[in-house]
Amino acid sequence: MENYPLLWRRSAHARKKAGRPPRLSVDAVVTAAIRIADADGLEAASMARVAADLRVATMTLYTYVPSRADLVALMIDEVLLARDLTAGGLSWRERVGLFAGRTREMFVKHPWLTEVSLVRPPLGPGTMAEREFLIATMSGIGLPTGEINRAAVAVTAYVYAAAREAGEDARLSRVSGQSTESWWHERGEFWEKWFDVEAHPAMTALWNAGGFEDEGQTAFEYGLTLLLDGIARSVE
Missing domain, CATH: 1.10.10.60 (Homeodomain-like)
Known part of the structure; x- marks a missing residue:
């Protein structure tokens, strides 16, 4: 409790203590x-x-x-509260972008958050500020009443999943003293000697076409854009 x-x-x-x-x-x-x-x-x-x-x-x-x-x-x-989700004069997409960016930054700055579950968060000012911000955002774009909370929860689920991954990357880098980029670089032998191009034709074709570039933050923004496009179409 x-x-x-x-x-x-x-x-x-809150009551102030005397003395x-x-x-x-x-x-x-x-x-x-x-x-x-x-x-x-x-x-x-x-x-x-x-x-x-x-x-x-x-x-x-x-x-x-x-x-x-x-x-x-x-x-x-x-x-959660330190994200300061106060924003004036922003469009609903910009508000979601603010929430997404600051949540990702939060996990990177505090990677220990990946060690706790936020499925049942503490019901404090930080949690309530987040819910109020997202519900207010979705309430102002013309969604049917029954879809407002679903849209807010969908955004939360996507953002937290991606942000936790960024936090896990930061935590592993800190604990091991090695960046993820360096970790992959050390495994060059796998791609040269063990990766079977015939067994993985789709991956091989995409690699040869340069399709594995621009991951990380770009992939995060890409997924968020698709999610918001879907919400916008629901309004239309």
Whole structure:
């Protein structure tokens, strides 16, 4: 069960505690945990490690964040909210592009996100801001009521799948110290000695025609464009 008072600690409904200001804050704890996870992975952001980083006793940390599960939920929602999905004067396609680009950047900047499931996200400001942004975007283009949420979910599913792949690439590069480009380059022997061109004629023909160029971000944008074209046709 989510710790709503912590997730919504900055909301207008949150009550301010009376008395002397605490030495630490929940924000400071979450910021430290994210910094550690960015550098060394999610597992490294233990309560003990975060406490040491903040120079307090581990038990002191529990007075701010009751459990590791609460801490991870706060970390997730914080990076979701940091995308800052506020946009004025943009077309609906540009708004989706903003969401897609910043979500991809989020996974690359915080590759530990690939280690958690966002199927059941923390119901905090970050999650709600994302849903509000996408539903508002789809609500303004003339879709039937029954298709608005489906379109928003379809965009979310595509963007997150591609963004997680980019995050996984960043995580593997960081852990191994080797880029994916270098990893493929080391496997040149496979293509020269083991790849059977007769057993894979379609791949071979496409390679000879230069069809394997312009992957990565270009492929991501290509797929998103096709998805948005389909949504636009549904409106028409």
